Amino acid sequence: MLNIHAAIVRFLLLISLAVLAACSVPADVDEPTVPMGDFVLGHNIVVVNEPQIGPFSRKASDDKWQEELTAGIARRFDVYEGAKIYNFGISIDAYALALPGVPLVFTPKSFLIITATIWDDAEAAKLNEEAKQLTIFEGISGETLVSSGLTQNKRQQMVKLSDNAAKAVQDWLLENPEWFGLPPLPEEVPDEDF
Numbered sequence: 233m234l235n236i237h238a239a240i241v242r243f244l245l246l247i248s249l250a251v252l253a254a255c256s257v258p259a260d261v262d263e264p265t266v267p268m269g270d271f272v273l274g275h276n277i278v279v280v281n282e283p284q285i286g287p288f289s290r291k292a293s294d295d296k297w298q299e300e301l302t303a304g305i306a307r308r309f310d311v312y313e314g315a316k317i318y319n320f321g322i323s324i325d326a327y328a329l330a331l332p333g334v335p336l337v338f339t340p341k342s343f344l345i346i347t348a349t350i351w352d353d354a355e356a357a358k359l360n361e362e363a364k365q366l367t368i369f370e371g372i373s374g375e376t377l378v379s380s381g382l383t384q385n386k387r388q389q390m391v392k393l394s395d396n397a398a399k400a401v402q403d404w405l406l407e408n409p410e411w412f413g414l415p416p417l418p419e420e421v422p423d424e425d426f
């Protein structure tokens with residue numbers, strides 16, 4: 233009975249994640265680079281060790297995930313030529329690669345959950361005290377609107393998720409601009425009640 237309950241909870245969680253995916257936009261690797269101060273990528277370490285696989289998912293080997301996410305991080309960050317080296321450590325915790333479904337009835341979505349840490353190479357120290365967990369969705373496009381399981385093969389799904397993961401990592405890093413010698417973000421002014 234407990235296993236059935238746990239399976240139902242996991243299934244409802246994945247349905248919720250799929251609904252949230254409708255709000256995400258796929259990363260565009262061709263978009264102009266955003267300033268990242270003194271950043272240059274040093275080590276790009278991706279670890280994949282038997283991640284949790286969502287229900288209704290295609291399976292992919294740990295090696296293939298490591299290859300695709302490493303390449304996605306490189307595509308986004310290798311363009312920066314700052315004066316200070318930063319190292320990434322990223323682990324893949326869970327994923328789902330959508331299977332073909334039935335349009336309008338069952339349209340599974342793909343997602344990826346990673347944990348990221350960044351190090352200042354010269355100081356040999358972590359910049360984030362706690363590892364940052366990020367949940368990445370495939371986003372909405374003409375290829376994913378119906379279901380990426382119908383319109384994309386497993387590798388295409390992995391590449392899209394890897395590119396989106398790299399963008400999510402960059403967005404998180406830019407929430408901490410002082411790490412890269414950039415001015416801090418302006419403080420938010422609280423709304424006054426009228």
